[in-house]
Amino acid sequence: MSATPIADYALVSDRHSAALISRDGSVDWLCFPRFDSPSVFGRLLDDGAGHWSIHPSVPYRVSRRYVARTMVLETTFRTETGVAVLTDALLVGPDNGGHRLGVGVPRVLARRLAGIEGQVPVEIEYRPRPEYGLIFPILTAADGGVTSRGGAEWLVLTTPVPMDVSDSAGRGTGTVRAGETLHFGLHRSTLEETPARVWPQGELSSRLDATIAAWRSWSALHQAYEGPWRELVHGSGRVLQALSFQPSGAIVAAATTSLPEGVGGERNWDYRYAWVRDASLTMAALWVAACPDEANDFFAFLTTAAPSLSKDRVLQIMFGVGGEHDLSERTMPHLHGWRDSRPVRVGNGAWKQRQIDVYGELLDAAHLLADQIGDVDEDIRCFLVACADIAAERWTEKDQGIWEVRGEPRHFLYSKVMCWAALDRAIGLAEWLRAEDHVEFWKRTREEIRTTVLSEGWNERAGAFTQYFGSQDLDASALMMAMVGFLPADDPRMLATIEAIEQRLTDDAGLVYRYRAQAGVDGLAGEEGTFLLCTFWLAQVLALAGRAERARTVFERAAAYVNDLGLLAEEVDPSSGELLGNFPQAFSHIGLVNAAWAIAQSERREAGRIE
Template sequence: MSSVPIAAHALLSDCHSAALVTDAGSVDWLCFPRFDSPSVFGRLLDETAGHWSLTPTGPYEASRRYLDGTLVLETQFRTTSGVVRLTEALAMGEGNRGHELGRGSPHLLIRSVTGVSGQVALRVEYRPRPEYGLLHPLLGHADGGVTARGGAEWLVLSTPVPLDLHESTATATVTVSAGETLAFALHRSTLEETPAHVWPQRALTARLADTIEAWRSWSALHQAYDGPWRDLVRHSGRVLQALTYRPSGAIVAAPTTSLPESPGGARNWDYRYSWVRDASFTMEALWVAACPDEAGDFFAFMTTAAAGAPTPLQIMFGVGGEHDLTERTLPHLRGWRDSSPVRVGNEAWRQQQTDVYGELLAAAHRLSAQLDTVDDDVRAFLITLADTAATRWHEPDQGIWEVRGEPRHFLYSKVMCWVALDRALALLAPTVSSDHSGKWRAARDEIRATVLREGFSERVGAFTQSFGSVDLDASVLMMPIVGFLPATDPRMRATIDAVARDLVDPRGLVYRYRGADGLDGDEGTFLLCTFWLAHALALAGECERAREVFGRAAGHRNDVDLLAEEADPGTGEMLGNFPQAFSHIGLVNAAWAISEAERRAWERDHA
């Protein structure tokens, strides 16, 4: 069983794949060559599923940070005999600068140890277990390294010290003195590719320096936000970039699978895919924390992947645009803290969620300047999305939270169908006939009237989860964020207050909902929803309350400013897949909303 806290991990990325490294210097999760590839190291989900650790042999204190403007991790181990610094990264393509970040990844994990003072003895333990721990590869010595053969993987570990090999594990104890640098690296290829090889020490030092410069050049070119929480917003922009699969432009929801919403529970999902829903939120976040080029890449991926499928629109895709994401379980893995089953794939791809039309058209509208150059096929696809929203908004669905029960008339889905038509009218009306746009306008107005009539519960005094329901749902906070109703509308103000009063845990973090959803077990509070509350409060002009709520959510980041999906209601511990794109998107968008609200308030007071 793996029991290391989720918060103990830091993210490494080459914009193709990801690794999670603990504060004890252990790589406990690594998927090569894509985010959704089978893991090479999977101790995150089972102690037997592989890891690669560089850890002091005796007692130590660890501190860590990302180097400025990068996602290159630096961990400092302080012992009674000395101090060493571990710098590590998934290498970027050679010479990548600016917008080229992540192009042509070498699939190379570099880990460089430098003595800072005195001497420190480190234990090196390399235990590759490809195919989610099923394979125990044959290890062999090479000049300056260790090879691993197993399945279709060809792994070569470059090491400056000899390692002892025993039962598919390589180990050594090495003493690092002040001023000394030892560089280790894991290179991956397949039998069909150019074989992985041992890298000389000088080459690894150069590749690490080049990767640092690659990240810094991207940050310098792409990040200009200078408002409240500047460092957190810019860091979140880099996290979103790190979760981008560069070959296609897809952004994964998280780089992990099956980290639970409740320890020991069964709400364990594979998030290594790209959801259409993320599009609208990501457009706004990248507009603030990065630049429209990255948002444009994501939109191009979404339209290309989605346009190849018949309506109704599929809600999610693989990072290469794959449609079939059939879910299966891995019974040989016990899961994080015995949270089983461990799942690969995500059956939600089969669900119907009508909100996706709104998210994709909102993304297109946000990028309207770039869409001047789109071809006729993409424009026709966008028109089809609006037409489908106009005809399918009446239908029940599984909603934003992908409940696995009977379809319902979820309020959020109706609102996003309204968004689809509203944005289509703004973006596409000149390209269609007046009769066509008239139908969109009529459907938009009918949706609005229906939501206002059926979605507000007089008994609760708020907009609720679905028509006829008395259950609150945090997704209704999106109504003012997408412009359906102003946050100052009395019904909306009452809804915001109801969520802040009745849908929070004792620490003020927001649940998604509290009603039945067709699944067993409980879940934590949702950080995205807490940022939504801050965002909605800012739109209502309540900047002080918005800042307080923002601080509660942002306060649940770990020591390197990464956010999980949820927080345990009792302890505040991180839960769910990690790091979570939605949480970082929520942080960016809420910070921007608060910044803009405070600017408007200042201008009003100084007019």
Template sequence: MSSHPIGEHALLSDRHSAALVTRQGSIDWLCFPRFDSPSVFGALLDDDAGHWSVNPAVPARAERSYVTGSMVLRTTFHTAEGTLELLDALALGDSPDPHRLGEYAPHQLLRGLRCTSGRVTVEASFRPRPEYGLIVPVLTATEGGILATGGPDQLLLATPIRHAPHDGDARARFDLDAGQSVYFALRRVPFGEPTPPMATQPEIAAALDETVAAWRSWSALHQKYDGPWRSLVHHSGRVLQALSYQPTGAIVAAPTTSLPELVGGERNWDYRYSWVRDASFTMQALWVAACPDEAYEFFGFMTAAAARYRPERPLQIMFGIGGEHDLSERVLTHLSGWRDSRPVRVGNGAWTQPQLDVYGELLDAAFRLREQLGELTPTTRTFLTGLADAAANQWRQPDNGIWEVRGEPRHFLYSKLMCWVALDRAAAMADQLHATDRAPAWRATAEEIRDAVLTHGFNPDVGAFTQSFGSSRLDAAALVLAIVGFLPATDPRVLSTTELIAERLTDRRGLVYRYQTTSGVDGIAGDEGTFVLCTFWLAHAYALAGRVERAREVFGRAAEYLNDVGLLAEEIDPATGEQLGNYPQAFSHIGLVNAAWAIHRAEQA
């Protein structure tokens, strides 16, 4: 069983795959060569599923931060005898184009140790377990390192330190004196390909420097936001960039699977795929936090992934990061899960659900990024106009909604709202879409949706817009009514909804639930934590209403849960305040960026 708190991990990314590192210097999650590949190290979900730890052999106090302007992690260990600095990164390679971060990433995990004072005795444990822990590879000491063989890949660990392989684990113990350094590099070689020479110490040191420089170059070119919480917004922008898959432009919701929404619960899902909704929100947040050069690539990915899409049927709501459609869900019964939270799932059954809101999110992102997109290709124009037509054709249908309930489809308010957004934005972009002849029909249908939302979405007995038509249940997604411009944030119905959500959907910490999950109302047993994105939505809604002090207060409450390296999971445990759910979560960092931007604009008004 893995027990390290979720929020004690730091993220590494080369925009192809991701690793998570504990405060103690252990790589407890690594998927090669893609975000959704089977794990090589999976101790995050089960202690027997592999790790790679490098840390002092004696008790030490650890301090961590990312190297300024980068996603290269620096951990400093303070012991009674000396100080040790550990640098961790997934290599980005030396791309000649700083706009294409990670284009030539060599799929290599880099680690550098340097003793900065005194003497430190170091222990290292290299315990790979490919295929989510199913494979115990054969470890062989070779010239310049260790070769791990087993399954479809070989792993090469370049190290000048002699390790003693035994039963799938290679251990070493060595001393470093002040001024001494040592470097490690781990790379994957597909089985059957020639084994390359081990990386040398100067090569690994240079690759670390290259990676810092590449991140800094990207940050300097792209990050211009200069409002409140500037450093948090810029860091969140880098996190969102780290969650994008460079080869296609896809964006993962999170780089992990099955981290639970409540300890011991069954709300454990695989988030290593590209949700249309999450990715569209990410592109919009990057508009604030970093100039989104990838906008064109993202819409190209969506157009290709949704090949042969027809407006008469729902758009698939998520795809594999390579454009895959079949994301069938299965359970890994051999893994115990984080803190015994079972099941551990790979794949995600939500790919078959109809969720009508995706049309609005995609077209809203296209509208926000219209200057970056420039002249659209005929294929992209056809795709986007098809989305508007689909929203017009399907908005009356029930669906599973933004929260992907696994019960019966309903007429969710948020889904209707986003169909309105789809038609509103498409009409506004009609010239760019070469569809001015369709704009009057789109506007007319948007008015029909508006009338339906105002008539059936607002419950006068509750005094709020509710989760679905005819419902009395509150849902934080109603906060988006003002965010997308459906109604002014100062409209009495919107203000009443905002205040009721603040009153009835918040825990004692002032953090916001998506909705009340008691009694399995969403088709899944058990409760969940408060939802970080929803808390930032509340701050955003207050800012739009001109209640800036309230907005700042709510923003501050959510930002308190950032860990020491500025990362947020999906939810917060209402009992303990621990981070819960897949991590780091794009949604949470999106909410931070957009709420900060809204507060900045409100203060300038």
């Protein structure tokens, strides 16, 4: 059973694929060549699904960090006889200049083991298991490495430590001494490509150094935020950048699949895809945490990925990172799941759902990023205009809502509010979109939505805006009403909703549930943890209401759950305080960035530095 705490993992990324590496120096998750490709190492979800570990062969203590202003991992092992540092990165292209991070990646996971003090005995274990652990490849020792063939994968491990190969695994031991450096690399290709190769030690060294330089160059060029929690905001910006797929402009919701929302439960989903909602909110968060020079790529990606918009007058809510539409969900019965949380799923059935809120997030991002996007081509312009028109046409329909319930469709409050936001932003962009002739229709419909939400979304018995029309159930997504400007945060109805959520939708630690899970509403059994995004939302809305001190308190409650590298999962177990859900989670880092910005702005207003 895979049981390593989620918080024990680190992320490395080349903006094509991602690896998760444990505190013990084990690569327990790696998907080549894309985020959503089958895993080569999958011990994250089953002990038998593959890993690649490098660590001392004697007792040791561990500390780790990201190399400053990068997503390159540095793990320090301390033993009684010495100190060694392991540096891990997925290599990026050599000539990024800080602008196009992730261009020309060689599909290599590079690992550098450096002796710092004394000597450290080490052991290496290499167990590739392609296709989510289904394939036990043929391993063959080669000069300077080990070749692996199985399925569609051609893998070559570069290793200066000789490996004994048997049972589809390689094992080796050695000693690293002060001043000595050993370079390892895993190079991947397909049967159709030039075969993977053993890399010279010097080339691995120079490419790893170039990867560090590329991340630093990108950070120096793009990260200018200087408000409170600066390091957390910058780190979150780099995480969001690391979760973007450079070739297309897509942004994945997380790097993993099936890490559960409740230990042992069935709420286990594949998040390695590009949700329109999540990606739009990511672009907006990058406006604060890092200049989003990929904004044009993102909108071009959606315009290309969504050709059904004009045919069916509906925008599919999510796509594969290459723009794929069919993300059919299947289970992997041979995998036991993290802490026996089953089923393990690949694909996500939510791609078939109707969620009418997505037009609002998309147009809100376009409104915020219009200056970065500049002049748009005719295809993007028509796409955005169509999104506004569809929001105006479909806002009266039921849908599955932001939380993608698998129960019956309902008139979810959040969906209606975001249709209002879609029209509000489109009106503001009308000249840029050359859509002035649509404005009268958009204004009229915007007012209809507002009137309906205020009359149907407010529940007197609950004393708050609720989850869906006619419901008394609270939902943290009602906080978005203030964040998009539907109502001022200090409106009495918003203040009452804030108070209701703080009092009735939080756990003992003050973290916010997105809603109280009920099988009758969401179609699923079991409970889930508190939702970090929703806790950051509460902090953000408190700041908008001019309650900066309370906002700081709520923010710090949620931010306290970052791991030692500043990474957040989706949820927190209310009993144990452990991180739960897919990791790292874009939503959580989006919430952190936006709440920090709102608190900074609120404090500046209180100090009289801005009106």
